[in-house]
Amino acid sequence: MPQGSATTWSYVLIRWLFKFVLKIFYGTIVVENCELIPRTGRPCIVCANHSNSLTDALLLVTSIPPSKRNMLRLTAKATQFGRRTFTSWLIESAGTVPIRRRKDYADGAEADNTDVMEKLMQALELGDAVCLFPEGMSRYHPTIAPLKTGVARILSDVLSRNRDDPDFEIDVLTCSITYMHREHFRSDVLVTFHAPLTFTPSNNPELLTPVDFSNIRAVTAKIHDKISSGTFDSPSWDLIRSAKLAARMYAPLGTMMTLGDHVRLVRTFLEAFKTPRDKVPSEKEDYIRELDSVQRGLKAYQDKLAKYAIKDDRIRRPLRRRIILFRLLVRFIWALCLFTISLPGLLLWVPVFATSVYAVYNFKKTGPIFDTWDEIAQYKLIYGLFSGICVWVCAVLFTWPVAPASALLVPALMWMTLRWFEDAVAAGRAVSALIRLLCVGNATLKTLREERTELYSRIVNLAVGPLGLPADPEAHFTRIGGKEKGRIRGNWDSRARYFSIKRRRKRDWNETLRLYDKVDYPDEDDE
Structure with missing residues (x-):
């Protein structure tokens, strides 16, 4: 059975240093469901939403206990490498793998990640955990971007390379990161791990090459659903604002609830408010009208409170x-x-x-x-x-x-x-x-x-x-x-x-x- 790569001294230093720095910058960091994290030696792809640049990766590194994983192999855009900056040293010292993004090159000709994919697959076969952000880029936006299919394609390639090994298993561990205010000092963060998706060559023959791309898209959609189920995913900031106010009115200040409960409560209202209006059956039209009316009332009331x-x-x-x-x-x-x-x-x-x-x-x-x-x-x-x-x-x-x-x-x-x-x-x-x-x-x-x-x-x-x-x-x-x-x-x-x-x-x-x-x-x- 694979044993996983040994933890490097630079990775230990980075994990310790930024655990300290993150605890100072954020008032409360709550990590849920650590018991679901597969242990070192079991191939694992960690996927999370990506709204806060390098901070997302640092949070994952410090949230995964050393008793669970020796290290988390990170990926970052290739333009971050080779610079004479602390950020560049930090990324390279942690064993991070450079990803070439097509948007970073004028003609896209240099955006060849063949060697990178090979390194990631080798790391997985050693029993390591690899971290990928399937949105493909970090951005300040209220909604999760459509996921790239890279994770599912790597999964397919690794399963295909090990199709003759009946005991080979690989996990996709999804994680939702929710910042109450991502850029503000002493705000709070919730890191929620979900039950891993487990794949084997025998149980998932549809992912073995040659593979129908619809199966790749199906796995990507499943990953998207898992990640979005634990955080705010909204088409607009206004809906998040209204959902937060609705949650505070329903469970007012002083209610004894954890940060995870608070996020899930806000998300419950948010999911209701963003119900697609064009796909609602006629018998639910009254419900939709009430939702719209409540949402308008919340916005008007919050505007007055803000005033x-x-x-x-x-x-x-x-x-x-x-x-x-x-x-x-x-x-x-x-x-x-x-x-x-x-x-x-x-x-x-x-x-x-x-x-x-x-x-x-x-x-x-x-x-x-x-x-x-x-x-x-x-x-x-x-x-x-x-x-x-x-x-x-x-x-x-x-x-x-x-x-x-x-x-x-x-x-x-x-x-x-x-x-x-x-x-x-x-x-x-x-x-x-x-x-x-x-x-x-x-x-x-x-x-x-x-x-x-x-x-x-x-x-x-x-x-x-x-x-x-x-x-x-x-x-x-x-x-x-x-x-x-x-x-x-x-x-x-x-x-x-x-x-x-x-x-x-x-x-x-x-x-x-x-x-x-x-x-x-x-x-x-x-x-």
Whole structure:
């Protein structure tokens, strides 16, 4: 039986280094279904959606436990190789295989990947795991692109080469990556592995050469369905925006649910909203009209919330003016205290933030949103890593007499500062929200509340009826439980972990490290 390639030292370094960097950049990284990952020695093609450039590959490398796979053989566009840059070194050191894309060459003549395909097939026959992004390119877009047939063709070729081995099995492990806000600091990420598709020469003779290309397309369609089943796949940003609001109204802030449950809930509404209107039987026309009406209502309501810069939760639970003023005072004092204790450590973070912001600002000017925004997280990660290392080195040199201690204390201080600063920003966000609530006025709030009451009733009817969701989401999601990431169970647990050094206690998976809530997406015309 194949044993798989040994893990190289550079791969171990990269996995360890970027696991650390990713945990700093993203507030919570939830990995689901690791038990489904085939072990080293079993040929495996890992396929995932591709919306965040190099960050997608780094997430997969760090999400697959070393106990499961020695290493994950990556692929990247050939133009990333041979440069005198850290990114190029990083890609090459990880054993990445260069893929020549036709779009990168003027006449397409150089886009010959015959040798590349041979290397990938050899790696699979050794029992390695190979990572491919079947969309063929990374892009900032709300929908998954039509998948290329490369994965199915490699699968067919490997099965054909081993048609005489009755014990030969190869797995296609699909994975869905969902970023709540892919390019924003301290947002959350869900990585969901699905049950692998297993193929053998004896069970899948339709994939042995000579093969009918319709069978290749059928496997590609199956891979697409698996990947899209675990993430947001929408024809427009507006539908995602409306689906997120519907999910928040149905299961409001404070509902004890995991990030995976939240993503699946949003996806349930999203799938309903994107139902093809031209393929609906006549007996469901009333249902479609209700869907359209609810969607228009959600958009209009979210537009008003965005205009006044307040959350739906502030409309759901009205507060008296004196309670608002009292909470405003408490939150302001708390934000001031947290910011004060964060200030010394923030001096260490300033060069990191400034470098990343400047680099991203210049990079955004190089192209349109759909062609550049998928690389923003990558730029922030790499520039943040370099500037962070420089800060650490300078701090150690500056405190040379106690360098052994400062080498450990400086990173610890920077991490604790980040945790305190997160809480300070959250408190500041509450202060600004309460101030806006006072400025909106009772008449406007009353109108919004009436609009919400009517819309909420229709959303619940839609959820509990056609969508088959439970009538009591709080009881349901608390019962199905799962390992909590970010959410806390019970009052005592909530208070005890408020100051957890591992992560913030979040009430809203939509949070980022900003003083305002990110609910809007790029205009469709900008894409």
